[in-house]
Amino acid sequence: MSIMIAHRGYSGAFPGNTALAFREAAKHASGGAETDIRRTSDGVYVTNHNPEVVFADGSEALIAEHTYAELTAKPLRNSKTADDVRLCTFREYLEIMRAHGMVCFIELKGDFTEEEVGEIFAEAARVYDLQKCILQSFSFENLIRARQLFPDLPLMWTYGTSESHWERCFDHGFSIDADRVVLTEEMVRAFHEHGLEVGVWTVNEREDLEKYRAMNVDYIESDVFGGND
Numbered sequence: 001m002s003i004m005i006a007h008r009g010y011s012g013a014f015p016g017n018t019a020l021a022f023r024e025a026a027k028h029a030s031g032g033a034e035t036d037i038r039r040t041s042d043g044v045y046v047t048n049h050n051p052e053v054v055f056a057d058g059s060e061a062l063i064a065e066h067t068y069a070e071l072t073a074k075p076l077r078n079s080k081t082a083d084d085v086r087l088c089t090f091r092e093y094l095e096i097m098r099a100h101g102m103v104c105f106i107e108l109k110g111d112f113t114e115e116e117v118g119e120i121f122a123e124a125a126r127v128y129d130l131q132k133c134i135l136q137s138f139s140f141e142n143l144i145r146a147r148q149l150f151p152d153l154p155l156m157w158t159y160g161t162s163e164s165h166w167e168r169c170f171d172h173g174f175s176i177d178a179d180r181v182v183l184t185e186e187m188v189r190a191f192h193e194h195g196l197e198v199g200v201w202t203v204n205e206r207e208d209l210e211k212y213r214a215m216n217v218d219y220i221e222s223d224v225f226g227g228n229d
Contacts, residue, residue, distance in 0.1 A: 002213050003031035004229070005105050005221045007202050008049060012224035015078045017047045018085045022096045028226035032103030032219070034136075034201075035093055037120060044068035045090035045120055049109075053087055063087075090120065094127040104133040105177075105199075105221070107158060108142050117145045121153060136177050136199075138163070143174055156199060170194050177201060177219070180208060188215050 009021025010028050017035055025033045035047040040063055052060045054077045061071060068089075075084045097104050104124070108117070124133045134154045135146050143155045157169055159178040166187060169176055176191055177199035191198045199219035200212050209229070212220050 002220045004227045006030040006033040007221040007223050019088045026100035029228045030226045034105035036107045038063040040068045042067040047088045098128045107136040114145050
């Protein structure tokens with residue numbers, strides 16, 4: 001049975017990649033939650049999809065160029081609820097996932113150094129359990145660095161419309177997390193035959209949900225569907 005993964009938390013109804021969205025994903029009965037990792041100028045790992053944050057007053061700030069204190073001094077823009085939400089740390093995300101026994105889909109945007117990959121997943125091991133964490137990245141190099149540092153960490157290549165040659169995953173033992181528009185039954189069969197897992201993103205239509213369940217994918221990422229849908 002496919003495990004439902006809340007894309008950036010329950011982002012269909014709450015501001016994505018916030019502690020609120022992660023907590024609501026647990027209430028929505030999702031089996032896990034996906035997030036994106038960024039690093040502040042003073043070395044704090046936070047959860048945000050874009051390189052910048054947008055505050056409630058309309059101003060913006062690049063995460064890499066500001067301290068955590070500066071980035072949390074004001075609430076973030078929230079067009080979905082009346083809640084005051086602030087930038088969420090990676091540690092807080094892990095603690096929410098641990099409290100509910102959820103799978104962590106941890107996406108690294110761009111290339112991370114070996115030191116940074118080491119810091120991120122050392123933190124995941126301290127706070128939670130690496131076997132409940134899956135590293136995802138468009139960067140094959142991030143996955144290779146992580147494999148050297150954490151041999152038992154589950155790894156997935158994030159595979160979109162600009163990628164090709166998914167078969168190279170087999171040489172490294174990488175699973176795949178594919179855009180729904182490129183995932184095929186052939187790919188699912190091939191990865192399963194190699195003992196590897198398959199995820200698909202982002203599935204927000206009922207017809208697509210049933211389609212990928214029938215294809216027996218292991219993980220389905222969605223903004224709107226949870227485990228009971």
